[in-house]
Amino acid sequence: MKERSQVNTGRLLAYALPVIPLSMMMGPIGAILPAFYAKHTAISLASIGTALFLIRLFDAVTDQLVGYLSDVTESPFGRRKPWLAGGVLVSALSVYFLYAPPPTAGFGYFFTSIFFLYLGWTLIAVPHLAWGSELSRDYRQRTRISSFHAFLGPLGFALIMAVPLLPVFENSEMTPDAIFLMGVIVMISLPLFIVPCLVFAPQTEVTAAGNPSVRDLFNAVRGNRPFWLFVAVLLLIGSALGMLATCIVLYMDSFLGIGDKISHVMIVNMGALLASVPLWVQVVYRLGKHGALALSCGLNIIVIPVVLLIPPGQDSFVPFTVWMAAVAMAGGATTVVPMSILGDVIDYDTLKSGANRAGNYFALMGFVQKAAAAIGGGVAFYMLSFFSFDAKSASQTEMAVFGLKFSMVGLPVLITVIAVILVLKFPLDARRHDIIRRRLDQRKA
Incomplete structure (x- = not known):
């Protein structure tokens, strides 16, 4: 049976366009900017880890506040669109400072810049994700909608990672000039891609019994067992991937000796992730969302340790690039599935409460994703500091190299094993969600 709320592909593309600048803006935070700051500014590895941890305390407030306010907003343009427009200005200003640090930049500069960057991301991404969950209630259609996110995200990251390869630079390293130009491009891309979304993306009709109060929200979320299982899985997977992403640039530069190939490798990685999206959509249709996610995590458990077999030196470029492509394809479901699962949650x-709290739920998801990345990155930086790893040094001790490998491979694999166990316990499959959807349709009728 064809879902009545299926969204036209062109309008769905318009809705998904903001994912491109958001990925361009946020992607380098996990894999590039912390390592860049550690190498080119006065801030230490431990201070970067502390800043990433502290920023989560503020996110716990701002994410929920924006989510709640976007749920209760009433305007001629809908509940979500005004928030995206406001987020463009905050994001653009913060990008300018974060991507152009002076050599003397320390903890205060890094923390302030990244705080406003995350605030800008919240103003755009939280209402945007909630908006997406309201486009359709169909189990498969939600996977289709989330696949647009999963496809355009890597595309945006690949575009921004291509900047150091431009002929205006003498080499392809992440120099201050290259980082600055990346920031300028992000600032331009924000209105370039978000304005078409505001103009052409479809409005949504929301089924809700009034505006939820903060107390009702707390009580509902507290008793939502599928949501808390989803949060646990998201936190584990995000922390593991955060540790991996944090260490990759340092591993390439300080251990393998191919720091000048970072952009090349990242672009191939994103290309492989793009190619995997339609494949994982088909896997979701066959195995269900939680089945596909468990398979994806299981493949990463196998693929990630393979990097330890690659010896350092210039000859490592090709095998490491192949490994990065394999990691991207194996983990593709982690970008396709979460948004779709949360829509079902x-x-x-x-169904239980009669109120639509999509904004708050996606705010919680956004907070968990950012918290997971920060926990993973923070733990990795603390581990590296503990093992006396020095990002500014041309050589590392054996203990420092061990710490780098353990932070990038050992801990992420152990965490992912736990995530797989929890994923397999997730209760909302296609059959159960179909029952929920039919009951919601009956209530609406």
Whole structure:
């Protein structure tokens, strides 16, 4: 049976366009900017880890506040669109400072810049994700919608990673000039891609029994068991990937000796992730969302340790690039599935409570994703500091190299094993969600 709320492909593309500048803006934070600051500014590895941890305390407030306010906003342009427009200005200003640090930049500069960057991301991404969950309640259609996110995200990251390869630079390293130009491009891309979304993306009709109060929200979320299982899985997977992403640039530069190939490798990585999206969509249709996610995590458990077989030196470029492509393809479901699963969890809450809290739920998801990345990155930086790893040094001790490998491979694999166990316990499959959807349709009728 064809879903009545299927979204036209062109309008769905318009809706998904903001993913491109958001990925261009946020992608380098996990893999590039912390390592860049550690190498080119006065801030230490431990201070970067502390800043990433502290920023989560503020996110716990701002994410929920924006989510709640976007749920109760009333305007001629809908509930979500005004927030995206406001987020463009905050994001653009913060990008300018974060991507152009002076050599003397320390903890205060890094923390302030990244705080406003995350605030800008929250103003755009939280309402945007909630908006997406309202485009359709169909189990498969939600996977289709989230696949647009999963496809355009890597595309945006690949575009920004191509900047150091431009002929205006003498080499392809992440120099201050290259980082600055990346920031300028992000600033331009924000209105370039978000304005078409505001103009052409479809409005949504939301089924809700009034505006939820903060107290009702707390009580509903507290008793939503599928949501908390989803949060645990998201936190584990995000922390593991955060540790991996944090260490990759340092591993290439300080251990393999191919720091000048970072952009090349990242572009191939994103290309492989793009190619994997339609494949993982088909896997979701066959195995269900939680089945596909468990398979994806299981493949990463196998693929990630293979990097330890690659010896350092210039000859490592090709095998390491192949490994990065394999990691991207193996983990593709982690970009396709979460948004779609949360839409189902929100339907479960709506059936129980009668209120639509999509903004708050996606705010919680955004907070968990950022917290997971920060925990992973923070733990990795603390581990590297503990093992006396020095990002500014041309050579590393054996103990420092061990710490780098353990932070990049050992801990992420152990964490992912736990995530797989929890994923397999997730209760909302296609059959159960179909029951929820039919009951919601009956209530609406």
